Amino acid sequence: MYVEIVTIDLGARSYPIEIGGGGLSTLGERAGIGLAQALIVSNTTVGPLYAPKLRAALTQRHSHVRILELPDGEEYKTWSTLQLIFDELLKHGCDRKTVLYALGGGVIGDMTGFAAACYMRGVPFVQVPTTLLAQVDSSVGGKTAINHPLGKNMIGAFYQPQLVVCDLDTLNTLPARELAAGLAEVIKYGPIADMELFAWLEAHMDALVARERGALAHVVKRSCEIKAAVVGADEREAGLRAILNFGHTFGHAIEAGMGYGVWLHGEGVAAGMVMAAHLSQRLGLVDGSFVERLTRLIERAGLPTRGPVLDAQDNAGRYLELMRVDKKAEGGEIRFVLIDGPGKAVMRSAPDALVREVIDQCCAS
Amino acid sequence: MYVEIVTIDLGARSYPIEIGGGGLSTLGERAGIGLAQALIVSNTTVGPLYAPKLRAALTQRHSHVRILELPDGEEYKTWSTLQLIFDELLKHGCDRKTVLYALGGGVIGDMTGFAAACYMRGVPFVQVPTTLLAQVDSSVGGKTAINHPLGKNMIGAFYQPQLVVCDLDTLNTLPARELAAGLAEVIKYGPIADMELFAWLEAHMDALVARERGALAHVVKRSCEIKAAVVGADEREAGLRAILNFGHTFGHAIEAGMGYGVWLHGEGVAAGMVMAAHLSQRLGLVDGSFVERLTRLIERAGLPTRGPVLDAQDNAGRYLELMRVDKKAEGGEIRFVLIDGPGKAVMRSAPDALVREVIDQCCAS
Numbered sequence: 036m037y038v039e040i041v042t043i044d045l046g047a048r049s050y051p052i053e054i055g056g057g058g059l060s061t062l063g064e065r066a067g068i069g070l071a072q073a074l075i076v077s078n079t080t081v082g083p084l085y086a087p088k089l090r091a092a093l094t095q096r097h098s099h100v101r102i103l104e105l106p107d108g109e110e111y112k113t114w115s116t117l118q119l120i121f122d123e124l125l126k127h128g129c130d131r132k133t134v135l136y137a138l139g140g141g142v143i144g145d146m147t148g149f150a151a152a153c154y155m156r157g158v159p160f161v162q163v164p165t166t167l168l169a170q171v172d173s174s175v176g177g178k179t180a181i182n183h184p185l186g187k188n189m190i191g192a193f194y195q196p197q198l199v200v201c202d203l204d205t206l207n208t209l210p211a212r213e214l215a216a217g218l219a220e221v222i223k224y225g226p227i228a229d230m231e232l233f234a235w236l237e238a239h240m241d242a243l244v245a246r247e248r249g250a251l252a253h254v255v256k257r258s259c260e261i262k263a264a265v266v267g268a269d270e271r272e273a274g275l276r277a278i279l280n281f282g283h284t285f286g287h288a289i290e291a292g293m294g295y296g297v298w299l300h301g302e303g304v305a306a307g308m309v310m311a312a313h314l315s316q317r318l319g320l321v322d323g324s325f326v327e328r329l330t331r332l333i334e335r336a337g338l339p340t341r342g343p344v345l346d347a348q349d350n351a352g353r354y355l356e357l358m359r360v361d362k363k364a365e366g367g368e369i370r371f372v373l374i375d376g377p378g379k380a381v382m383r384s385a386p387d388a389l390v391r392e393v394i395d396q397c398c399a400s
Numbered sequence: 401m402y403v404e405i406v407t408i409d410l411g412a413r414s415y416p417i418e419i420g421g422g423g424l425s426t427l428g429e430r431a432g433i434g435l436a437q438a439l440i441v442s443n444t445t446v447g448p449l450y451a452p453k454l455r456a457a458l459t460q461r462h463s464h465v466r467i468l469e470l471p472d473g474e475e476y477k478t479w480s481t482l483q484l485i486f487d488e489l490l491k492h493g494c495d496r497k498t499v500l501y502a503l504g505g506g507v508i509g510d511m512t513g514f515a516a517a518c519y520m521r522g523v524p525f526v527q528v529p530t531t532l533l534a535q536v537d538s539s540v541g542g543k544t545a546i547n548h549p550l551g552k553n554m555i556g557a558f559y560q561p562q563l564v565v566c567d568l569d570t571l572n573t574l575p576a577r578e579l580a581a582g583l584a585e586v587i588k589y590g591p592i593a594d595m596e597l598f599a600w601l602e603a604h605m606d607a608l609v610a611r612e613r614g615a616l617a618h619v620v621k622r623s624c625e626i627k628a629a630v631v632g633a634d635e636r637e638a639g640l641r642a643i644l645n646f647g648h649t650f651g652h653a654i655e656a657g658m659g660y661g662v663w664l665h666g667e668g669v670a671a672g673m674v675m676a677a678h679l680s681q682r683l684g685l686v687d688g689s690f691v692e693r694l695t696r697l698i699e700r701a702g703l704p705t706r707g708p709v710l711d712a713q714d715n716a717g718r719y720l721e722l723m724r725v726d727k728k729a730e731g732g733e734i735r736f737v738l739i740d741g742p743g744k745a746v747m748r749s750a751p752d753a754l755v756r757e758v759i760d761q762c763c764a765s
Contacts, residue, residue, distance in 0.1 A: 114479055127552035130727055155519075156556045158637070180521065185490035190522045192557065271522070360493055379466065 036257035039252070041116040041259040043175065044267040048195045052175060052259050054252060058202040059089055059163060060158050061095040061251065062136075066279040068197060069159060073097035076120055080164050081139040084208055089138055090240065092333060100126065106144065110296035112142045112182045114190070119149040124198040131155045137196075139175035140166035140213070141300060145191070148179030150192035162196045165205035167217025168301050169249070171258035172279075174199050176266040178187045182295055186360050193271050201255055216301025218243060219282075221254045222332055223308060224261045226325075227372070227380035228280045232257050240335045268400070278380035280373040282308030285342065285394075287367050288357035292345035305338035310397045315373040317389055350398055351391035404617070405550075406624040408540065409632040411701055413560045419617065419623050421566040424454055424528060427501075428461040428530065433562060434524055436497035438462035441512040443472040444502040446473035446530050447572055454503055454528065466492065470508065475661040477507045477547045479555070485515040488716050496520045500695045503559075505531035505578070506538035506665060510556070513544030514615040514753055517559035525562045530570035532582025532616070535631070536623035537644075541566050541631040545661055551725050552652050556635050571611060580702040581666025583608060584647075588673060589626045592646045592737070597622050605700045625635055643745035646737040647673030650707065650759075653722035657710035666744055670703035675762045682754055690742050707763040715763055718754035 038055035073093055075082070077086045082104040093100045103123045105116050124133065135158060137147035144162050151160035157388025163371070164174035221243075225233025236243070242250040258283035262279065269276040286307030290296055312326045330340050346353035358369050368384050403420035421666075438458055442451045458465045468488045470481050470492040489498065499721050500523060502512035509527050516525035529539035545556025571579070590598025600618070601608070606616040621638035626646065627749050634641040651672030654663050677691045711718035733749050 046578060083691045114483070118479070121548055121555060122550075123556060125548060125725060155554060156543065156558055179519065183486055183490060185487075189490060190486060190518045193521050248476060288701060360490060 037342070039256050041263050043195070043263045045113070045195060045270055048177075050198055051198040052198060052201060052263070054201045054203070054255050056202065056204050056248070058200040059085060059205065060092050062089060062161075062163070062200060063092045065095070065101075065198060067097070067385055068161065069132050069134050069307075070096060070098065071134065072099045073101070073126070073134045073136060074120075074124060074129065075100065075102045075136045076105065076143060076150070077138040078105050078143055080107040081143070085165060085205060086138060087215070089136065090345070093136070100129070105146070107142075108296045109290070110294070111298065112295070113148060116180055117146055117150055117181055120147065120327065121130045121154060124150075124154055127192060129154075131158055132259065133158050134197075135160040135162055136326070137161070137174070138162065138163045138165060139169070141169045144169050145179050146173045146181060147165050147193050148177070148182060148194055148196065152179055152192035157194070161195075162199040164199065164201055165295060166209055167206055167255075168213070168220055169217075170201040170206075170255050171217060172220040172262065174201075174296050175259055175262050176272065176276075179335055181343075187291055187295070189287070202253065205247060206251060211337065211361050211393055212247070212299065214244070216299040216305075217337055218336040219301035219305040219308070221258050222336065223260055223279070223281050223304065224377050226308070226374045226377060227278045227310070228261050228265075228328060228378065230258070230378040237328075238400065239331055240332065244335075244337065245356055259347060261326070277370070277382055281374070281380055282311050284358050284369065284371055285310040285354070289342055290352045291357050293343055298339075298343070299388055302339050305333045305336070306340060306342040306397070309333060309340050309392055310342060311371060312375060313397055314390065315375070317393060318383065318385060320373055320375045321377065322382070329362075351394040354394045355387060355390065403482060404621050404717050406628050408560070408628045410560060410635055412543075415561060415563055417564040417566060417578070418629070419566045419620050420537075421567065421569050421613075423565040424450060424570065425457050427454060427526075427528070427565055427722065429460070430563060433461070433526065434499050435461060435463065436467070436496050436499065437464045437492070437494050437502060440465065440487075440501045440503050441470065441508060441515070442467065442503040443470050443501075443508055445472040445726065446508070450530060450570060452505055454501065458501070464492070470511070472507075473661045474507055474547075474655070476658070476663065477511055477660070479546055482515055482546055483676055484510065484512055486519060487708045489515075489519055494519075498523050498524055499562075500525040501528055502526070502539070503528045503530060505529065505534045508554070508654070509534050509539045510544050511546060512544070513559055513561065514546060514556050517544055517557040522559070525559075526547065527564040529564065529566055531541060531574055531578055532571055532620070533578070533580075533585055535566040535571075535620050535720065536582060537585040537627065539566075541641075542635065542651070546673060552656055552660070553649070566624075568613060568616055571616060577664065578700065579609070579611070581664040581670075583701040584666035584670040584698070584703055586623050587694075587701065588646050588669065589623055589643070591673070591677070591694060591739045591742060592643045593626050593743065594622070597626075598742070602693070603696055609700075609702065613647050631699045632694040642747055643737055645675050645743055649723050649734065649736055650675040650719070651721045654707055656722050657718060659709055662673070662711070663704075665710070667704050668688045670698050670701070671705060671707040671762070674698060674705050675707060675758055676736060676738060678758045679750055679755065679763055680759060683738065683739045683748065683750060685738055685746070686742060690739070707759070709763050716759040718757065719759050720752060
């Protein structure tokens with residue numbers, strides 16, 4: 036079994052990310068995880084595929100291992116679904132040492148992590164991401180949250196897992212649309228931090244879409260390394276960490292405007308990155324050839340390069356309204372993550388008129 | 401204006417507790433608090449008395465100051481009430497720099513603190529406790545939470561305020577029953593940490609019940625000092641901090657068993673301390689004269705010294721069942737805070753049979 040380790044360096048809260056095949060079957064053997072009760076939180080799609088295997092692996096370690104399957108989808112990333120986790124824990128008298136395992140994609144990871152942060156004011160948890168998006172992004176770095184009807188990820192916590200296990204075997208069962216959504220977050224790391232990775236993606240996008248193991252292992256590892264460096268420098272998003280939201284301000288508006296779950300998070304980010312790139316160009320930060328390269332790569336990943344029309348009367352106005360409630364808007368001003376030359380991100384506000392032009396240009400008519 | 405300062409020493413998260421008269425009217429002048437929007441969270445009882453005054457004081461500092469009044473009572477310490485805070489914040493586009501002010505008792509402080517911990521993964525907040533219980537205990541130390549139908553304070557966070565302002569003037573409007581409930585937490589500090597305070601209380605209980613300013617100032621300050629020392633040594637309740645739960649294991653069972661809000665928290669703690677003292681005596685840790693002294697002091701504060709009958713068939717069984725789901729029960733074993741000689745607390749489990757005897761002895765028939 037081939038395993039790579041990337042470490043998130045946060046002092047007493049440091050933890051390893053394991054990347055390789057078969058990690059799920061050996062999870063009971065990890066040191067440093069408690070021996071009390073365990074609850075595997077999954078969903079009705081991933082649970083039947085992998086939860087019994089994970090439970091079998093954990094039974095040697097924990098006194099009791101239970102499985103809870105939540106409904107599947109971003110639209111269930113709500114308080115009432117979270118409540119099902121608390122109900123299950125309390126029904127079985129689970130104490131403060133109970134270990135939660137998040138088995139699934141970003142939604143399961145975000146909800147399980149937030150439940151772990153809040154249950155009895157904090158219990159340990161382990162991330163076992165089974166989607167590419169969760170492996171390269173959401174399971175790493177301790178951001179947990181649920182959605183509010185008025186905004187995505189508005190209620191949450193910074194709460195670090197004890198371990199992240201990226202079992203590449205689980206990507207075999209991932210639907211193509213979800214694989215593509217994960218590639219959006221991989222592509223993201225290029226423009227903001229690493230144009231070498233970007234060039235590598237241009238050369239290997241076909242291998243990735245074909246799920247070649249070596250190509251997937253490379254992008255998961257490289258993505259986690261970049262994310263680890265950013266999170267290690269700025270755990271609570273006081274500054275630098277915000278660059279990881281490249282494409283997300285537009286993307287969140289798309290997700291919220293369409294209704295959560297209609298567009299996948301990665302799809303919103305994909306179209307959002309194109310918009311942010313165009314905005315960067317209009318502000319004179321990058322030239323058109325870069326915007327073209329990015330758009331082409333996103334397209335090859337099977338992702339949307341144009342945003343949806345959210346309002347037939349005033350589409351740009353609707354985008355602006357949704358973006359203003361986003362966390363990046365401080366004092367009513369929208370802060371965009373823009374590209375200040377390929378490989379370097381910058382936080383900037385922009386005149387509304389310019390943003391409107393970009394939205395008009397980048398949305399499907 | 402006479403103000404005493406007690407500091408909670410938690411490194412980068414340190415903060416002052418101000419104790420004195422008139423603090424509420426001058427709160428806009430404090431350094432170190434942000435200048436963005438502010439939301440005063442209060443309830444329908446305290447809000448009409450003090451929120452306009454606090455808003456007037458804050459208007460010079462913050463760009464907008466809004467007031468949100470929640471329904472009053474422990475039974476509203478729920479997710480659905482918490483949601484009202486998030487709705488208000490999102491409706492007005494409040495960003496990450498928004499400052500929350502908790503104006504009220506323990507319920508308001510716990511809920512506002514938890515809302516601050518979760519809103520956009522954390523915004524600053526200030527505690528302005530207006531009950532004795534909140535001033536001497538719950539507003540200090542960063543424990544925030546809401547209740548779950550299956551247990552009190554089960555969902556929450558450790559999240560420190562930026563400042564605590566104990567304005568003694570607000571105690572003038574406190575109902576006598578609430579004042580007594582606060583005295584329960586003051587009395588608590590004696591047996592677990594400071595028998596000098598205990599003797600002082602024996603000498604000055606009448607002055608406290610009569611709300612003499614000097615007496616109140618003394619107990620608020622001394623209580624905060626003891627709590628500050630304990631919290632500074634063990635912020636996340638890994639060990640020592642649990643001693644602050646003297647009387648609380650029985651007390652939480654009373655509150656939950658009667659239905660939240662029927663008994664005040666301090667009333668449950670009062671009867672719970674008598675039970676815990678009896679249990680300590682049966683385990684040979686203290687003698688009967690101490691139990692008698694404690695019971696007498698609690699009685700003089702106007703507090704219950706006997707627990708309610710929660711189940712006519714098997715009262716002790718019901719208490720045990722409720723206590724097992726409490727956070728202090730780990731691996732199914734109930735850990736009691738007991739008195740190991742007056743002035744010193746110890747964590748111990750006890751045989752069920754002995755606990756049953758104590759409950760039978762200490763409950764109203």
